[in-house]
Amino acid sequence: MHSYKNKNFLVFGTGAVGGYYGGLLVKAGYDVTFIARGKNYISLKEKGLTLIRDEKKENYKIKIFEATRELETFDYIFICVKSKDTLEAAKSIKENIGKDTTVVSFQNGVENEEIIASIIGKDKVIGGLVFVASKLIEPGTIKQAGYNGGLIGELNCKITPRIETLAAIMQDSGIDCKISKDINGDLWNKLVWNASFNPISVYTGKTVDEILMDPKLYKLTKDIMTEVRDVALAHGYNVRPDTVEFNLKRSKGFKGFKTSMLQDFEQGKQLELDELVGIVVKKAHEKNMTVPNIEDLYNKVKQKITVKT
Template sequence: MKIGVMGSGAVGSFFGSFLSEGGHDVTYIARGAHLDEMNKNGLTIRGEDEKRVIRQTFSEKVEDLTDCELILFCVKSGDTKEAAERMKEVIHESAYVLSLQNGVSNEEKLVEIFGQDRVLSAAVYVQAAVESPGIIQQSGSHKLVIGALQESGQELEKKFAELLNEAGIPTRISSQILLRKWKKYLWNLLFNPLSATTDRSVGQILDDPYLREIAWMIGLETIEVATRLGYPLSEEDLQVAFQNAEYARTHTTSMLQDIRKGKVTEADELVGYLTEKAEVHKISINALQTVYLLLKNKENAI
């Protein structure tokens, strides 16, 4: 199958590499030094015990996605609308878009542009980072949970789950993919903004009683908003999120990676969405808002 990766950072490059090695024709859309290095020396994936080099099509031209049947959509949340609109101008009307993004708001934007029947979503579980241009470092286990946004997409999600599994990507299907993504979103809100603000890894947050308490408070706020929106999260989900964090103790969150590289984070989109919904329903999220404001102060100093 001809497959595109729109936004070939850590996540897109890592999962795309399996599809390349699985015999699919993959086009990676990237930019800057990362693109230059991949065109020169290929895409390097470094795991705990292995090193793989991928040589396929690396480009900055969205037009190179024209003939793709499936697009792994991996751009940062703040770039979703612009990137999707550029894609719509060039990809075939029968092409499908699978979002591998953080947060729970991107699907709404993608549906507006491509229609509900062409958009699928994935909850992504991976510890990966761009170590340097052209080189992705990954550790620990990885998997995807995917799902269509409507019941009529059951055959479609099955088809793509089989494709991903055959390529060596552990993939399961969820009939409630947005609820699953809310649970992942909960994890992201617990650790991403706080780690970026305090320059701490997930494990350091877990071990610090004060930071751990702040994370717990953020979790309670998130649960209240999610429940009001029809996604029944509970304190049990919060406890599971903390338990899962134990397996990612050394993980440097994506927001902390951005701050350390002098880049703006996804905080406006990830935190902004919850803030917007909390305001509509008159729910206080003071803990998350305080961390967000401290993070914005840090971003402004970049």
Template structure:
């Protein structure tokens, strides 16, 4: 396959990084995965895999590395680390950057675009929102329950030719792509679902989205949090329609006993992305003069929820 981004580094080969990396690799790109604990197991197996719709898609003999210095400069870096590991980016990114390297972050919440821009330059940065339900089920293996889509945008403005070419490359790999004229607006839209459902799943003691929707008190909190995200976005000139809020609620009950990514991390004893998904939106909203008491309450609850042992 002839493509603009022929050499691609995946920084954070968990559920999302593995899924998109395998798809891009199977479509012909030279994909290089940064792995840590999974490295030896993936090398022994000789493949990375996606399990989806009863079928398995494998990327045979994947290029896997433990250090970005071993990967070297690439055309595209896709950052899919949890934001809780962003303090590592200052070390991880420089060996991957060549004269024309572009960095795409598919991280949650707010703040990652600005952080990466401060490290590599704003001109290099693209941002994306991954609307996908996938779980890492074994080293180098992902089960995808809903492939969803990626919303892709430029950090510094409207989509450019490179944005459209990357979108075409993802599309050729079987990924549904939407282009965002305003990346920040797209991120606030995603928070409409992430803030209430990821947050309450953890704050309520570790429950799935079906239980949140079925509980009148929790469902009311969901709607109040959605309205506050809408209100906060408006303080930055971003309009989120009432119909969008209703749609985001309505799509959730059919997911049944879905475990949002923050709940998966919580139950596994991993650190939850509190600052990116709740802390940074709260600080920005308050700085802009938006009244967001429910968001402030949820943020405080999440900061005091005891972390679970990974042995539980």
């Protein structure tokens, strides 16, 4: 295989996703710089990055900073922050964009690529999907179990050298990364999952497998998934015809899995509710569509957050 070890990476946001992907790149011998904040930054600087996989613990000394200023330009920049922080992240990396830099959004939601492109230019951005069950269990320590993959794609649906190079690098690092021929459709395929399981888990406090085992919640999940699919199709996105069945089927392997939104709720963090659920309601209204199940749940979760705070 062609060696790409001369490529350098910036991981903006060293949480469960950025820390995991970046850690595997470091392990494979790639030049990776990380951005983190708060207790996570302090721990990463003092103790390095710890990955726990298959109950085995690995620790890596890493290049870690709190901000991007005075850093060089990079070949690839991974944006791995919550969707509410996308705009700030895009502005922060402007000085780190070189002639051939590619920025990848490894985030939840369907509007991040557009936000990043508005700051740095559409030609610099590719879309990404995360298929990793990982969790930041304490500052500087990430535990992974289950899926270990990703999906990347050009916004114009073309297969380009830069996308093939990145897929090869991630495969070389032990990440099962595939190339999407329609990343926008695939982002909506994942939103079908996110816009259903995330808010239901927050409202009920249940894990994914517990939701699937409850007949009423299973039906609600399926109904919401159908609403999301219909909104995507109304806007012209090519979601897979069996996206509801596909998302339900792949969720059966998520034993004891807490959604990212439930984890954030339990830790008192701000939720990606508008980015993952409100966006569907908004897009439905743009087409004069009714989405009673998701709209009702969106309002109930908003109320639950208000009561908690």
